[in-house]
Amino acid sequence: xxxxxxxxxxxxxxxxxxxxxxxxxxxxxxxxxxxxxxxxxxxxxxxxxxxxxxxxxxxxxxxxxxxxxxxxxxxxxxxxxxxxxxxxxxxxxxxxxxxxxxxxxxxxxxxxxxxxxxxxxxxxxxxxxxxxxxxxxxxxxxxxxxxxxxxxxxxxxxxxxxxxxxxxxxxxxxxxxxxxxxxxxxxxxxxxxxxxxxxxxxxxxxxxxxxxxxxxxxxxxxxxxxxxxxxxxxxxxxxxxxxxxxxxxxxxxxxxxxxxxxxxxxxxxxxxxxxxxxxxxxxxxxxxxxxxxxxxxxxxxxxxxxxxxxxxxxxxxxxxxxxxxxxxxxxxxxxxx
Amino acid sequence: xxxxxxxxxxxxxxxxxxxxxxxxxxxxxxxxxxxxxxxxxxxxxxxxxxxxxxxxxxxxxxxxxxxxxxxxxxxxxxxxxxxxxxxxxxxxxxxxxxxxx
Numbered sequence: 001x002x003x004x005x006x007x008x009x010x011x012x013x014x015x016x017x018x019x020x021x022x023x024x025x026x027x028x029x030x031x032x033x034x035x036x037x038x039x040x041x042x043x044x045x046x047x048x049x050x051x052x053x054x055x056x057x058x059x060x061x062x063x064x065x066x067x068x069x070x071x072x073x074x075x076x077x078x079x080x081x082x083x084x085x086x087x088x089x090x091x092x093x094x095x096x097x098x099x100x101x102x103x104x105x106x107x108x109x110x111x112x113x114x115x116x117x118x119x120x121x122x123x124x125x126x127x128x129x130x131x132x133x134x135x136x137x138x139x140x141x142x143x144x145x146x147x148x149x150x151x152x153x154x155x156x157x158x159x160x161x162x163x164x165x166x167x168x169x170x171x172x173x174x175x176x177x178x179x180x181x182x183x184x185x186x187x188x189x190x191x192x193x194x195x196x197x198x199x200x201x202x203x204x205x206x207x208x209x210x211x212x213x214x215x216x217x218x219x220x221x222x223x224x225x226x227x228x229x230x231x232x233x234x235x236x237x238x239x240x241x242x243x244x245x246x247x248x249x250x251x252x253x254x255x256x257x258x259x260x261x262x263x264x265x266x267x268x269x270x271x272x273x274x275x276x277x278x279x280x281x282x283x284x285x286x287x288x289x290x291x292x293x294x295x296x297x298x299x300x301x302x303x304x305x306x307x308x309x310x311x312x313x314x315x316x317x318x319x320x321x322x323x324x325x326x327x328x329x330x331x332x333x334x335x336x337x
Numbered sequence: 338x339x340x341x342x343x344x345x346x347x348x349x350x351x352x353x354x355x356x357x358x359x360x361x362x363x364x365x366x367x368x369x370x371x372x373x374x375x376x377x378x379x380x381x382x383x384x385x386x387x388x389x390x391x392x393x394x395x396x397x398x399x400x401x402x403x404x405x406x407x408x409x410x411x412x413x414x415x416x417x418x419x420x421x422x423x424x425x426x427x428x429x430x431x432x433x434x435x436x437x438x
Contacts (some may be wrong), residue, residue: 021412021437052417060416094419097426115421122400153425160423185423189394218398225398299404328403330410 024053029121033322121326133279135210142166238269263291388435
């Protein structure tokens with residue numbers, strides 16, 4: 001069944017259920033990205049639509065897909081490749097205040113990047129961290145069930161969790177490895193600090209454990225954000241630290257200066273052996289990314305960055321630019337109560 | 338690569354924004370206050386402070402707020418956020434009040 005047909009069926013089904021503020025929505029991002037690595041420039045137009053459709057008071061169907069075209073240089077000029085596929089398609093059933101049961105194809109909750117920052121309209125840099133593939137078991141998604149929610153929520157702290165099991169799937173759209181894992185996070189609203197630990201284990205082929213830790217900090221009363229992750233697998237490990245900031249000193253965030261967003265990301269990867277099974281570079285890599293985004297009105301962002309990557313395989317410069325538009329609208333004009 | 342040079346890049350880039358960051362008051366608000374759909378366009382409500390706090394704590398941590406959206410989808414947005422951000426039931430209700438004062 002095509003992606004469009006599945007989206008349409010979901011909408012038709014949910015059309016009978018949406019009332020008041022619960023009208024199904026379509027969101028996502030449209031982007032045009034360019035990347036120049038070692039003198040070769042790649043162009044990539046893409047769209048990432050997201051559908052969220054509530055059914056009744058406890059159920060939510062949600063899905064995200066990616067459709068992109070990549071134009072890369074080759075010996076004859078430019079060649080292009082096409083990709084279209086689901087990122088996830090899941091049903092969420094809110095069982096109780098502390099438990100939500102998720103079924104279907106879901107993003108693996110390992111560290112933070114995959115679930116929170118991977119949408120094109122959210123990420124500050126157009127490419128993910130080098131260690132993003134660690135713990136994501138190739139596809140980044142699982143096919144099975146997940147239990148997640150808020151374990152404790154107080155004014156001074158909150159703890160949330162996610163634990164999941166995935167079956168093996170060789171389906172082209174919903175590829176997944178037999179695996180299990182979980183994540184727990186502690187958030188301290190007073191200091192705006194979040195700490196989390198992740199673990200997962202691949203249960204098919206070569207069985208491997210992956211460990212992750214993340215730390216996010218957003219000092220109160222500032223628009224400065226610090227995000228970081230560490231991940232360790234059997235064959236490699238690494239970390240990334242990202243900082244971004246917007247100034248309000250010259251007329252607020254919506255002044256033309258306030259819309260600038262300088263960024264910095266530092267990352268390193270370390271190989272523990274020469275078995276390349278995790279998507280990380282074959283040699284140790286150190287990379288510094290310097291970015292400058294501009295937040296235009298109407299949910300549009302311009303992303304620019306320069307990265308210098310150091311490794312024994314050769315040092316390279318990576319220049320990236322892109323423009324991203326984020327859309328969000330109801331699937332139809334619903335009636336308010 | 339020279340390790341001292343490498344370390345200097347890291348520390349320099351991280352240290353630069355901090356002094357100014359500490360001296361500024363936040364203005365990280367959800368949709369444009371002039372927008373008719375904005376949750377901040379109305380007079381302060383009893384739940385607005387709590388909703389604003391939760392919005393900044395749970396939503397703005399990951400992404401910039403969209404510039405207004407139809408009230409018809411506010412429930413869907415919050416339910417989606419409840420699952421994605423593992424919000425408690427109380428947080429979900431407060432955010433919904435914040436979006437629909």
